[in-house]
Amino acid sequence: MATVIGPRRTSEPSDDDGELDLPELEDGHWMHHATEFAHTSFAAVARRLPHLVREAVTLAWATSRRDTAAAIGLNLAAGVMTTLGLLATTGVLRQLFAAGPTPDRVRAALPSLLLAALAVTAKGSLTVAAGWAQARLIPQINYEVELRLFETTTAVELAAFDDAGFAEEMDRVRDRGMAEAASIVDHTVNLITGVVGVLATAVAVAVIQPVLLPCLLLAAVPEAVTAVRMARRQYLAMLARITRRRRMWMLAHLMANRHTAAEIRAYQMRHFLLGEFRRMMTVETRALLRLARAQTTTRAIGMSVGGVAAFAVYAVLGGLLLGGVVALAAAATALLALQSARSSLGIAVFATNNLYEDALYYQDYRDFLDRARERITAGEGRPVTGFDGIELDRVTLRYPDTDTAAVDEVSLTVRRGQVVALVGENGSGKTTLAKLIAGLYRPTGGTIRWDGVDVAELDPAQTAAQVAVMTQDWWKFPFTAGQNIRVGRHDRGGRPGPSVEEAARAAAAHDMIADLPFGYDTLLDREFKNGQDLSGGQWQRLVAARGLYRDARLLICDEPSAALDARAEYALFQHLRRRPDRAVVLITHRLANVRHADQIFVMDHGRLVQRGNHDELMAAGGLYRELFELQASGYLAGAAE
Numbered sequence: 001m002a003t004v005i006g007p008r009r010t011s012e013p014s015d016d017d018g019e020l021d022l023p024e025l026e027d028g029h030w031m032h033h034a035t036e037f038a039h040t041s042f043a044a045v046a047r048r049l050p051h052l053v054r055e056a057v058t059l060a061w062a063t064s065r066r067d068t069a070a071a072i073g074l075n076l077a078a079g080v081m082t083t084l085g086l087l088a089t090t091g092v093l094r095q096l097f098a099a100g101p102t103p104d105r106v107r108a109a110l111p112s113l114l115l116a117a118l119a120v121t122a123k124g125s126l127t128v129a130a131g132w133a134q135a136r137l138i139p140q141i142n143y144e145v146e147l148r149l150f151e152t153t154t155a156v157e158l159a160a161f162d163d164a165g166f167a168e169e170m171d172r173v174r175d176r177g178m179a180e181a182a183s184i185v186d187h188t189v190n191l192i193t194g195v196v197g198v199l200a201t202a203v204a205v206a207v208i209q210p211v212l213l214p215c216l217l218l219a220a221v222p223e224a225v226t227a228v229r230m231a232r233r234q235y236l237a238m239l240a241r242i243t244r245r246r247r248m249w250m251l252a253h254l255m256a257n258r259h260t261a262a263e264i265r266a267y268q269m270r271h272f273l274l275g276e277f278r279r280m281m282t283v284e285t286r287a288l289l290r291l292a293r294a295q296t297t298t299r300a301i302g303m304s305v306g307g308v309a310a311f312a313v314y315a316v317l318g319g320l321l322l323g324g325v326v327a328l329a330a331a332a333t334a335l336l337a338l339q340s341a342r343s344s345l346g347i348a349v350f351a352t353n354n355l356y357e358d359a360l361y362y363q364d365y366r367d368f369l370d371r372a373r374e375r376i377t378a379g380e381g382r383p384v385t386g387f388d389g390i391e392l393d394r395v396t397l398r399y400p401d402t403d404t405a406a407v408d409e410v411s412l413t414v415r416r417g418q419v420v421a422l423v424g425e426n427g428s429g430k431t432t433l434a435k436l437i438a439g440l441y442r443p444t445g446g447t448i449r450w451d452g453v454d455v456a457e458l459d460p461a462q463t464a465a466q467v468a469v470m471t472q473d474w475w476k477f478p479f480t481a482g483q484n485i486r487v488g489r490h491d492r493g494g495r496p497g498p499s500v501e502e503a504a505r506a507a508a509a510h511d512m513i514a515d516l517p518f519g520y521d522t523l524l525d526r527e528f529k530n531g532q533d534l535s536g537g538q539w540q541r542l543v544a545a546r547g548l549y550r551d552a553r554l555l556i557c558d559e560p561s562a563a564l565d566a567r568a569e570y571a572l573f574q575h576l577r578r579r580p581d582r583a584v585v586l587i588t589h590r591l592a593n594v595r596h597a598d599q600i601f602v603m604d605h606g607r608l609v610q611r612g613n614h615d616e617l618m619a620a621g622g623l624y625r626e627l628f629e630l631q632a633s634g635y636l637a638g639a640a641e
C-alpha cells in the first residue's frame with residue numbers, strides 16, 4: 001500500500017485558509033525537511049517501525065539500563081504467562097466437555113484450573129511490575145532529553161539565532177519534539193506489550209488448532225490501517241498550522257504579559273491585538289474543524305470494515321466447528337484467545353499509531369540537534385594566555401538573507417592599555433563590529449587576529465574568557481541582585497578580581513542595591529513572591545557592575561550609559577578609563593564621553609570612514625565633527641541664553 005497524504009504545495013490553492021488569507025505568514029525554510037519526511041509513503045513508514053523501536057530502546061537503555069531491561073523482560077514473562085493461561089484453560093474446558101459424571105469432570109479439571117489461576121495471577125503481577133519500570137523511565141528520559149537540547153542551544157554560535165528557520169525549529173522542538181522522546185519509549189514498551197500479547201495468544205492458538213491463526217490476522221488489519229491513517233493526517237495538519245500557531249502564541253504572550261501591559265494600554269493597542277488574534281483564530285478553528293471531519297470519516301469507515309471483519313471471523317469459526325475441523329473445547333478457547341488477542345492488538349495498534357506520530361515529532365528533535373550541533377564552534381584550538389591586541393583586517397559581516405554588509409571591509413587595531421571608541425549614526429554597524437571584536441560573530445570576510453594569531457585557530461572558550469561585553473540590549477535575568485552581578489564570572493574560583501560589592505560600587509549600583517528589601521539577595525523578578533523590579537537606569541547599573549565584575553582584558557561597552565543619570569554616568573566612566581592591563585572598546589552616541597579616547601573609529605553604512613583622536617577628527621572635519629557639533633550646539637545654545 002503506498003498511500004501518500006502530503007501537504008499541499010505552495011502553488012496549489014489553499015482551502016485551509018478559506019477566504020481568509022494570511023499572506024504575511026510564510027512557512028520557514030525548515031518546513032522543507034518536515035514536508036520531505038511527511039511525503040514518505042505508508043509502506044515506508046511500516047518499514048521504519050523496527051528502526052523506531054530500536055531508536056526508542058537505545059534511548060531508554062542510555063537513560064536507565066535497569067528500568068529498560070525490567071520493562072521489556074517483565075512484559076516478555078507476562079506473555080509466557082498468557083500462553084500458559086490459555087493452554088491451561090483449554091485443558092479445563094476439555095475436561096469439562098468430556099463424557100462422564102459432573103463431579104468427576106470437575107475433579108479432573110482441577111489441576112488445569114489451578115495452573116490457569118496461577119498463570120493469570122503471575123501475569124497480573126508481572127504486568128504491574130513492568131508498568132512500574134515503564135513509569136520510572138519516563139521522567140528520567142524527559143530530563144535527559146531536555147538537558148541535551150539546552151546543552152546544544154546554549155552552545156550554538158550566536159549567528160544561528162539570526163536565522164529565522166533556526167528559531168522556528170527550536171520553538172517547534174521545545175513545543176512538541178522534546179516531549180515526544182519519553183512518549184516514543186512509552187509507546188514502544190506498550191507496542192512490545194501488545195505484540196507479546198498477540199504472539200503469546202498466537203502460540204496458544206497454534207498449539208490448540210493452527211487453522212484458527214488467520215482469523216487473528218483478519219480481525220486486526222482494518223483497525224491498524226485506520227489508526228495509521230489518522231495519525232498521519234494529524235501530523236500533516238500540525239505541519240500546515242505551525243507558523244500560524246507560533247503567531248498566535250506570540251500574540252497571546254503579548255496580551256497576557258506584565259512587561260507589555262503598559263505599552264499596550266498607552267497605545268490603546270488592545271483592539272488591534274484582539275483583532276489580529278481573532279483573524280488567526282478564525283483560520284485556525286476552520287482548519288481544526290476540517291481535520292475533525294476528516295478524522296471522523298476515516299474512523300467511521302475503519303469501524304465499518306472492522307465490524308465486517310469480526311463477522312467474517314465468527315462465520316469462519318462456526319463453519320470449522322460444524323465441519324468438525326475444530327473441537328468444541330478448542331473453539332471455545334479460540335473465542336477467549338480472540339478476545340485476548342483483540343485487546344493485545346488494540347494496545348499494539350494504539351501504540352503503533354502513537355509511536356509513528358510521536359516519532360515524526362521526535363525526528364524533528366533529532367534533526368534539530370544534528371543541525372544545531374553543526375553550528376557549535378569546535379572547542380579545540382591553540383590556547384590563549386592573555387591579550388596584547390586585536391587586529392581586524394578587511395573584516396566583513398553580512399547577516400543571513402541580507403543584501404548589504406552590516407560591517408564592510410573594516411580594518412583596525414585595538415591594543416591593551418587603550419580606550420577606543422566606535423561612533424556613528426544608527427544602523428552604521430557599531431554593535432555588529434563590537435560583536436565581531438568580542439568573538440560573538442565570525443566574520444563572513446577578512447581576518448581577525450588575536451595577538452597576531454587568526455582567531456579561527458584559537459580555542460574560542462579561552463578567547464571568550466578574556467572578553468566582557470556590556471550589551472546594548474541586555475536581558476533582565478530573573479535572579480537576585482547579587483547573582484545578576486556574579487553571573488558575569490560565575491566560575492571565578494580563586495581568581496583575583498573585584499568583589500561583587502566593589503563592582504557594584506564602581507557602577508554606582510551599590511547604594512541602590514543596599515536599599516532593596518533584601519539587599520543583594522533581593523530577587524529581581526516581580527513574577528515571584530517578594531520579587532522586585534528596577535528602573536531602566538538601575539538595571540543598566542547592574543549590567544555595568546556585571547561587566548566590571550568579569551574583570552576581563554578586553555572590555556566592550558555598547559551604550560553603557562544610555563539609561564544612566566549624569567551622576568551614575570560620571571561614576572561609570574571614571575572606571576572605564578585607561579588601564580595598562582586591559583583595553584576598552586566603547587560605543588556611545590554621547591560624544592562628550594569619547595573625547596579622551598585614544599582612537600575614535602567613525603562608522604557609516606558599515607564602513608570605517610574616519611579614525612583618529614578627538615582633536616585630529618575635529619581638525620579634519622567630516623562626519624565626526626558634524627555629529628559632535630550638532631550635539632554640542634544643544635548645550636552651547638542653552639549656555640548662551
Ligand SMILES: Nc1ncnc2c1ncn2[C@@H]1O[C@H](COP(=O)(O)OP(=O)(O)OP(=O)(O)O)[C@@H](O)[C@H]1O
Nearest residue numbers: 162399402406424425426427428429430431432433
Ligand atoms: N541580527 C541581525 N540580523 C540582520 N540584520 C541586522 C541584525 N542586527 C543588525 N542588523 C542590521 O545591521 C545594520 C547595522 O546594525 P548595528 O546594530 O550594528 O548598528 P549600530 O550602529 O549599532 O546602530 P545603533 O546606533 O542604532 O545601535 C543595520 O542595518 C541593522 O538593521
